[in-house]
Amino acid sequence: MIALMRGLRIGWRSIQLNWLPALLLQLIMLLLGFCYSFEVSWTHSFFKALSEAKAQGGYLFSFSVGALAAGVFSEIFRVYFVDSGKWSREHLIDMIFKIFLMGGLSILTDYFYQFQSEWFGSGTDWKTLHQKVFVDICFYSLFLTVPMNSLFFLWKEEGFDLRKTREQLFPLARFFTNRFLPLWISNICFWLPIVYVIYSMPALLQMPFNLIAVTIWGILIVTISKESR
Secondary structure, eight states: OHHHHHHHHHHHHHHHHHHHHHHHHHHHHHHHHHHHHTTOHHHHHHHHHHHHHHHHHHHHHHHHHHIIIIIIIHHHHHHHHTSTTOOOHHHHHHHHHHHHHHHHHHHHHHHHHHHHHHHHOSOOSHHHHHHHHHHIIIIIIIIIIHHHHHHHHHHHHTTTOHHHHHHHHOSHHHHIIIIIHHHHHHHHHHHHHHHHHHHHSOHHHHHHHHHHHHHHHHHHHHHHHHHTO
16 A cells, blocks of 8 residues: 555655656647547648658667657657756657657557557447457556666666666565556556547547657656656
């Protein structure tokens, strides 16, 4: 229970520190959904072009857009809406680090979404949504993305020193309580409603909404990782 409350507190703290860029990105998300619903002409053309670019670019495109959204855009929003527009060496390190980490995870997520469609189909009924969300949160996030994020952010915070990183991994109970659990709880609180929305969207909207969501997550995860130390 103590670990659960700590995880919730860290997640809430990250929202308090980053609420403005998160709110702005959510408003953009709502605006895109509104324009699409009311068939604003440019939105369909834009989303279709984005979808075609993804089909042609394959996993290189997935890496590029994930790196741009969660690496570059998230750090720009963080600097100008949280840190008063003052760039530092730490911001640049965080940006470069997230470009490679989040770009790589974007490829994995692309694979995963394809598997989800093969396993459960592309329907948006409640049964299909529940199945996809359950596998997403309880397997993909729990056993792959959250452990990877926990380890790689720990490595970064230890100055990319493997020896120091290994020292911080043990005892495993401490790593689990201090690093993994807060990130997993925050991951559930953020992504659970988001993935329901994404999986229920028309195909043309799923990728733009996912990119906006990972931009927000790219902002929050830096704070969550630092608060978990």
